[in-house]
Amino acid sequence: MTRALRPSTPADANAITALFAATGLHPNADGHSLHWKYWQERGDCPQPRSFVLCRAEEIVAHGAIVPGTLLFGAERIPTAHVIDWAARPGEIGAGVALMKHIGQQVGSLLAVGGSEETRRILPHIGFRAAGVATDYARPLAPLRLLRGLSVRNWRAVPRAARAALRKLAAPGAAHGGWTTQLVARDEELVRLKAALPVPNPGTMVLERSTGMFEYLLRCPIAAIRVFAAQSPAGARGYFVLSSAPGEVRIADCWVDSARPEEWCALLLCAVERAQEDPQAAEVVIRASDPLLAEAVARAGFRMLSSATVSVRPASGITLPAVNLRIQMIDNDAAYFHEG
Numbered sequence: 001m002t003r004a005l006r007p008s009t010p011a012d013a014n015a016i017t018a019l020f021a022a023t024g025l026h027p028n029a030d031g032h033s034l035h036w037k038y039w040q041e042r043g044d045c046p047q048p049r050s051f052v053l054c055r056a057e058e059i060v061a062h063g064a065i066v067p068g069t070l071l072f073g074a075e076r077i078p079t080a081h082v083i084d085w086a087a088r089p090g091e092i093g094a095g096v097a098l099m100k101h102i103g104q105q106v107g108s109l110l111a112v113g114g115s116e117e118t119r120r121i122l123p124h125i126g127f128r129a130a131g132v133a134t135d136y137a138r139p140l141a142p143l144r145l146l147r148g149l150s151v152r153n154w155r156a157v158p159r160a161a162r163a164a165l166r167k168l169a170a171p172g173a174a175h176g177g178w179t180t181q182l183v184a185r186d187e188e189l190v191r192l193k194a195a196l197p198v199p200n201p202g203t204m205v206l207e208r209s210t211g212m213f214e215y216l217l218r219c220p221i222a223a224i225r226v227f228a229a230q231s232p233a234g235a236r237g238y239f240v241l242s243s244a245p246g247e248v249r250i251a252d253c254w255v256d257s258a259r260p261e262e263w264c265a266l267l268l269c270a271v272e273r274a275q276e277d278p279q280a281a282e283v284v285i286r287a288s289d290p291l292l293a294e295a296v297a298r299a300g301f302r303m304l305s306s307a308t309v310s311v312r313p314a315s316g317i318t319l320p321a322v323n324l325r326i327q328m329i330d331n332d333a334a335y336f337h338e339g
Helices: 010-025 031-039 094-105 116-123 142-145 156-169 188-194 210-216 260-274 289-296
Strands: 003-008 052-055 058-072 075-087 106-110 128-137 177-184 201-207 223-230 236-244 246-253 280-287 301-312
Touching: 003 094, 003 106, 003 116, 003 142, 010 031, 010 052, 010 058, 031 052, 031 142, 052 094, 058 094, 075 094, 075 223, 094 106, 094 116, 106 116, 116 301, 177 201, 188 223, 188 236, 210 223, 236 260, 260 280
Parallel strands: 075 106, 246 280
Antiparallel strands: 003 052, 052 058, 058 075, 058 201, 106 301, 128 280, 128 301, 177 223, 223 236, 236 246
């Protein structure tokens, strides 16, 4: 029996959830989360964002996308990061067929890390390395690491003690007169337009837009807040905070400056705002470009882990051999959590 590919619809929600259960995948899959990820309207991407491979009426594979646009020079290349990618056991080649189909809908595909099986497959379907994304953490309230612990979790005690020492050694919240303001309504997002990412000769960036931020502010999985920031000298920037269980994620940030000290000041503003979250023990961030990585180190973050960033251009598209700046909002790292 032949298999057919099509965009998913809300009527497929139960079948997609059953597929996740059958394959051992555990994304945020309640009804509100699925609708937001796959079918919620977004002004920056009117195209379908979730696809299924069917045998007759049975869904045998699924993949969804986090859409984006690569910027380098004057070029704009549509791209996407595939999330919630699953194929029913025994359906040989189903997952790869779905990935290739999704790749045909955009100008390129992105991947950050992934399971051992995913990393094995990616080079065979045209992905190539385009940098390294590293996650960093800084303590906010070390004692919160001990909440709800049992005797079996005794290892968290020295972890909390180490976190307390790192907090004492980290730079304070003083940031030279920088101001931040919560962007609470959609119409206020226009103020960010003057401080959105732009490419430079050594780095590709992913485009940001008001439509993207409007969509993120409606996330039901993790509370997301957007802040505008400005220095006394006039440098403008922004950062996006996502509150997940136990932590705040700096899911995106940018400042219109090439000076590491101004990037560090922006991050310290973000840390100060993150401390407003009463349940967070630490704040985390992702960096894949040298400027942000230097600022992260200055701001008192320590490295957690690294993952290869890979890209798969569509046929006929050549991407420059430069570093790709990736942030948590470019896949599901901004909001994915397991409770």
